[in-house]
Amino acid sequence: MASRGQVLKLFKLLHRTRQEVFKNDTRALEAARQKINEEFKNNQDETSEEKINELLKMASDVEVILRTSVIQAVHTDSDKILLIPRKDLLQDNTPYIDKPTKKHES
Numbered sequence: 001m002a003s004r005g006q007v008l009k010l011f012k013l014l015h016r017t018r019q020e021v022f023k024n025d026t027r028a029l030e031a032a033r034q035k036i037n038e039e040f041k042n043n044q045d046e047t048s049e050e051k052i053n054e055l056l057k058m059a060s061d062v063e064v065i066l067r068t069s070v071i072q073a074v075h076t077d078s079d080k081i082l083l084i085p086r087k088d089l090l091q092d093n094t095p096y097i098d099k100p101t102k103k104h105e106s
Contacts, residue, residue, distance in 0.1 A: 021070045
């Protein structure tokens with residue numbers, strides 16, 4: 001059974017993720033805050049265990065997508081955009097090799 005504690009923990013996690021992902025973007029921060037609060041408020045009277053678990057799974061998936069897929073960008077010129085990736089999004093780049101080298105058998 002999903003407890004109120006689990007719901008509250010996920011609610012807080014979404015807000016922390018929102019603050020990190022949309023840092024310095026007041027419009028996006030406010031829009032995300034309103035959407036999170038609205039979705040939780042609309043479903044606060046839900047009693048079906050199955051539906052609650054489905055909603056928690058969806059909220060958890062949204063948090064992962066926000067944390068791993070959203071990147072900030074700023075218009076610097078009429079035809080240029082500056083991307084501002086968070087450190088946790090940056091990964092080591094593995095170069096592509098057109099023809100893989102053969103492994104030598106020992």
